[in-house]
Amino acid sequence: xxxxxxxxxxxxxxxxxxxxxxxxxxxxxxxxxxxxxxxxxxxxxxxxxxxxxxxxxxxxxxxxxxxxxxxxxxxxxxxxxxxxxxxxxxxxxxxxxxxxxxxxxxxxxxxxxxxxxxxxxxxxxxxxxxxxxxxxxxxxxxxxxxxxxxxxxxxxxxxxxxxxxxxxxxxxxxxxxxxxxxxxxxxxxxxxxxxxxxxxxxxxxxxxxxxxxxxxxxxxxxxxxxxxxxxxxxxx
Amino acid sequence: xxxxxxxxxxxxxxxxxxxxxxxxxxxxxxxxxxxxxxxxxxxxxxxxxxxxxxxxxxxxxxxxxxxxxxxxxxxxxxxxxxxxxxxxxxxxxxxxxxxxxxxxxxxxxxxxxxxxxxxxxxxxxxxxxxxxxxxxxxxxxxxxxxxxxxxxxxxxxxxxxxxxxxxxxxxxxxxxxxxxxxxxxxxxxxxxxxxxxxxxxxxxxxxxxxxxxxxxxxxxxxxxxxxxxxxxxxxx
Numbered sequence: 001x002x003x004x005x006x007x008x009x010x011x012x013x014x015x016x017x018x019x020x021x022x023x024x025x026x027x028x029x030x031x032x033x034x035x036x037x038x039x040x041x042x043x044x045x046x047x048x049x050x051x052x053x054x055x056x057x058x059x060x061x062x063x064x065x066x067x068x069x070x071x072x073x074x075x076x077x078x079x080x081x082x083x084x085x086x087x088x089x090x091x092x093x094x095x096x097x098x099x100x101x102x103x104x105x106x107x108x109x110x111x112x113x114x115x116x117x118x119x120x121x122x123x124x125x126x127x128x129x130x131x132x133x134x135x136x137x138x139x140x141x142x143x144x145x146x147x148x149x150x151x152x153x154x155x156x157x158x159x160x161x162x163x164x165x166x167x168x169x170x171x172x173x174x175x176x177x178x179x180x181x182x183x184x185x186x187x188x189x190x191x192x193x194x195x196x197x198x199x200x201x202x203x204x205x206x207x208x209x210x211x212x213x214x215x216x217x218x219x220x221x222x223x224x225x226x227x228x229x230x231x232x233x234x235x236x
Numbered sequence: 237x238x239x240x241x242x243x244x245x246x247x248x249x250x251x252x253x254x255x256x257x258x259x260x261x262x263x264x265x266x267x268x269x270x271x272x273x274x275x276x277x278x279x280x281x282x283x284x285x286x287x288x289x290x291x292x293x294x295x296x297x298x299x300x301x302x303x304x305x306x307x308x309x310x311x312x313x314x315x316x317x318x319x320x321x322x323x324x325x326x327x328x329x330x331x332x333x334x335x336x337x338x339x340x341x342x343x344x345x346x347x348x349x350x351x352x353x354x355x356x357x358x359x360x361x362x363x364x365x366x367x368x369x370x371x372x373x374x375x376x377x378x379x380x381x382x383x384x385x386x387x388x389x390x391x392x393x394x395x396x397x398x399x400x401x402x403x404x405x406x407x408x409x410x411x412x413x414x415x416x417x418x419x420x421x422x423x424x425x426x427x428x429x430x431x432x433x434x435x436x437x438x439x440x441x442x443x444x445x446x447x448x449x450x451x452x453x454x455x456x457x458x459x460x461x462x463x464x465x466x467x468x469x470x471x472x
Binding site: 209 | 380454
C-alpha cells in the first residue's frame with residue numbers, strides 16, 4: 001500500500017506521534033495496518049510496547065515516510081489504521097452539533113474521556129473526526145470513545161429517545177450552578193464554535209454558564225470542561 | 237517608523253484582526269501608534285469605531301503592510317501599539333508559573349477576564365505576553381488586564397504577602413469540589429503545561445481537580461476554567 005498525505009476520502013488514517021499511537025495499539029489493535037518508525041526514535045519503553053503488540057511485518061522503519069506523512073516536526077512514530085465505524089452505547093452522551101475546528105474537537109474528546117463519557121454524537125455536517133489533527137489533539141483519546149454521526153437532531157432523538165438532553169447555550173434557561181444532572185441516561189449538547197446551538201435546542205433543560213460581561217462567551221472547550229466538572233459531581 | 241514582522245525585542249507589537257484591535261482602542265488608546273487597514277475590509281461598524289477613536293493621521297491604508305505583518309490569512313486590520321508595563325492591583329490574582337504556550341496563555345487571559353479576574357502574575361521565564369499570538373488568542377482581553385512578571389515565587393509572595401495562594405496540582409491536598417474560596421484577596425496558581433507546579437507550591441491549600449484515570453491530566457486551559465467557575469460561585 002502506498003501511503004500518502006492524509007485526505008478525508010481515504011479508508012485509512014494516521015496517529016502522529018508516540019502517545020496517540022500507543023493509544024491506538026492498546027484500544028484498536030485489530031484496525032492497525034502498520035506502525036512506521038523514524039530511525040532517530042529511541043524511547044525504549046515505547047518501542048518495546050509496539051514490538052510486544054504488533055508482529056514484525058507490521059513495523060516499518062522509514063525516515064522518509066515519517067517526514068512525508070507528518071504535518072509538523074517532532075513526530076517520529078506514525079500509526080496507520082483502517083477507519084472504523086462505532087455506535088454509541090446507551091450510557092451518557094455528549095452531542096456536538098456541527099463542530100468545525102479539528103483541534104477543539106480533539107481536545108473535547110479528551111475532556112469527555114477525562115470525565116468518563118465515552119459516547120460522542122455528532123450532528124452533520126460536522127467534520128472528519130479521523131483527521132490526524134483531531135487524533136493528535138485528542139492525544140489518542142479518540143480510540144477509547146464511540147463516535148456516531150447523525151443527519152439531524154431529530155434523527156438523534158429518534159434513536160436515543162430515552163436520553164434527557166441538556167443543551168448549553170448563551171440564552172439557556174438554567175444557571176449551571178443550580179442544575180443537578182439526575183437524568184439517566186443523559187446527553188450534554190454543545191453547538192458550533194461560531195454559531196452555538198439553534199433555538200431547536202432551547203427548552204426547560206437548557207443551561208447557561210454565568211460569566212462576566214467582559215467577554216462575549218466562553219471558549220467551547222472550556223465551556224465543555226466546566227459542564228463535565230459539574231456533571232461529574234453526581235458520577236464520581 | 238518602518239514596521240517589521242514582530243520580534244520579542246521590539247518596543248511595539250500588533251493586534252491582528254478587527255476584534256482585538258477594537259479592544260486595544262477601547263482600553264489602551266494612549267498606547268496606540270496607528271491602525272493599518274486592508275482595502276478589502278468593509279465592516280462599516282468597525283471602521284466607524286476606529287475613525288471615531290483615532291485621528292486621521294493614525295489610520296493608514298496598506299494591503300502590503302497588512303499582508304507582511306500578519307502571520308495568517310483573513311486578517312484585514314492591524315493595530316500597532318507601544319508595549320506598556322502594568323502593575324497588579326490588590327484584588328484577586330491568577331499566577332502562571334512559567335507558561336510556555338502562546339495560544340494557551342491568550343486563551344487563559346480571556347477566561348480570567350470572563351470570570352472577573354484582571355490581574356495576572358507570571359513567574360519567569362514564562363514567555364513574551366505581547367507576542368501577537370498571545371494577543372490574538374486572548375481576543376484582545378489582554379488589553380483589559382494587568383500583567384506583571386516576577387523572578388521567583390518568593391518575590392511574588394514578598395510583594396503580595398496578604399494573598400492566600402491556592403495552587404492547582406495533580407497531587408494537591410484538597411478536592412476542588414470541597415473548597416470554598418473564602419480568602420480575600422486570593423491567588424489561583426497554575427504551572428507549566430508540561431511540568432505543572434513544583435513542590436514549592438504544595439501546601440494545605442493546594443487543590444486537585446478529580447478526573448477519571450483514562451487521561452493523565454486535564455488540559456491547562458480547561459483546568460483553569462473549571463477553577464474559575466468554582467471560584468465565581470463566591471463572587472458573582
